[in-house]
């Protein structure tokens with residue numbers, strides 16, 4: 001009897017992602033030709049947890065005309081920034097039985113620009129990506145090139161952003177599958193970013209596992225060592241690498257392919273994000289607005305608990 005109940009729960013969970021996608025997850029992320037009003041933004045995108053790509057949303061930002069690698073060098077070249085350095089471009093990624101965080105270097109922005117422009121070499125792959133409002137804290141001289149928030153989003157959400165982050169990296173720098181508890185307005189100022197998004201309803205097919213945390217250390221000779229973070233507890237990480245996606249369980253499900261990609265974007269994913277590769281030297285800023293911990297969040301937690309309890313993923 002208990003086994004029959006477990007089978008039934010697992011069957012429901014397996015069928016759930018496809019049912020949700022059929023009901024309201026479009027295969028491609030829709031484009032808007034202009035920024036929405038706060039009301040439309042909230043009603044059509046935030047409330048139903050739908051990502052969108054908004055064209056012509058940043059036209060009035062001086063950054064859109066100004067920001068290039070030479071401009072960043074002139075405006076902030078001597079400023080030290082935190083740079084994530086990895087051997088292969090994957091920060092916060094699963095490697096074997098470890099969850100590995102990048103080595104963090106403080107480097108003048110000009111060093112990163114030298115590498116991006118091919119004037120110098122640095123071991124590993126560089127990514128300026130510290131997600132603690134690194135734009136105002138590390139590069140305040142760039143702030144006058146953009147707005148401090150996205151007014152129609154702030155009005156829709158009834159709050160100001162918690163963090164404004166600056167992203168600049170090599171093409172090989174890829175952000176791994178993860179989920180943030182934020183509404184994310186991601187603004188690509190120069191270059192291209194590809195986001196692959198999973199709706200939260202895909203949870204039954206997205207495996208979370210416990211991994212020992214470790215950090216890359218960059219040695220004097222320029223090689224990388226993986227060092228365990230002994231003081232840290234094991235971390236629960238979702239991991240869906242290319243190999244796992246090919247795995248039979250996911251293949252059978254037929255639903256784990258991410259739903260879309262967004263090359264140049266401004267919109268709230270409200271969703272799990274898959275790998276995020278960008279073009280070489282892509283310059284982006286994103287605004288994180290704290291999300292509402294409403295009934296949708298609780299339903300997601302229930303889905304998460306049922307998925308774990310039934311041993312599905």
Ligand SMILES: O=C(O)CCC(=O)C(=O)O
Pocket residue numbers: 167174175180184186193273276284286
């Ligand atoms: O641009 C990236 O590499 C990742 C962006 C991201 O993870 C985020 O906006 O939360």
